[in-house]
């Protein structure tokens with residue numbers, strides 16, 4: 001299955017660049033409809049309790065995974081393989097997360113995202129985050145298309 005981040009060049013993102021040495025290096029697997037991501041939290045990613053994952057980390061992985069899903073879907077809508085031709089870039093306009101259950105630090109966090117509405121300037125992305133059978137977080141993201149030049153170093 002296509003790993004979205006492996007198809008994009010010039011990505012320096014803390015959450016999703018494969019090349020940022022300090023980043024999370026998330027990988028989003030795209031099947032043409034749904035993107036999935038498995039992220040293994042480390043002990044230092046804990047919240048106030050050592051047993052549960054910090055909410056900001058959850059937001060971070062949801063954010064990147066959802067934006068990369070929007071990018072993948074936009075290339076698909078244009079009939080192009082991800083990363084080919086003129087660059088397509090989206091940023092987060094709005095991120096709305098419901099934290100439904102504390103996420104056990106043992107993880108892994110398993111994310112599934114899909115584009116629910118796609119327009120010329122923005123896409124809406126819905127993302128679920130499970131640990132095991134438990135739905136720990138559910139998010140709605142507004143991904144806004146910006147010029148590819150925003151990705152310039």
Ligand SMILES: CCCCCCCC/C=C\CCCCCCCC(=O)SCCNC(=O)CCNC(=O)[C@H](O)C(C)(C)COP(=O)(O)OP(=O)(O)OC[C@H]1O[C@@H](n2cnc3c(N)ncnc32)[C@H](O)[C@@H]1OP(=O)(O)O
Nearest residue numbers: 008010011064067087091092093094121122142144148151
């Ligand atoms: C040669 C190839 C090169 C390729 C290079 C690629 C390299 C990179 C590769 C891979 C990258 C992977 C990237 C992952 C990134 C991770 C995610 C982040 O962390 S992103 C950082 C955090 N986000 C920001 O910093 C945004 C800050 N905000 C802004 O810049 C603006 O406010 C922006 C762009 C979001 C909106 O700008 P406006 O207001 O001028 O846009 P208007 O045209 O008015 O809106 C367009 C549509 O979006 C809606 N919209 C805009 N902002 C909204 C908001 N906050 N909430 C809801 N809707 C919003 C509007 O209602 C409008 O919708 P209607 O078309 O009318 O239906």
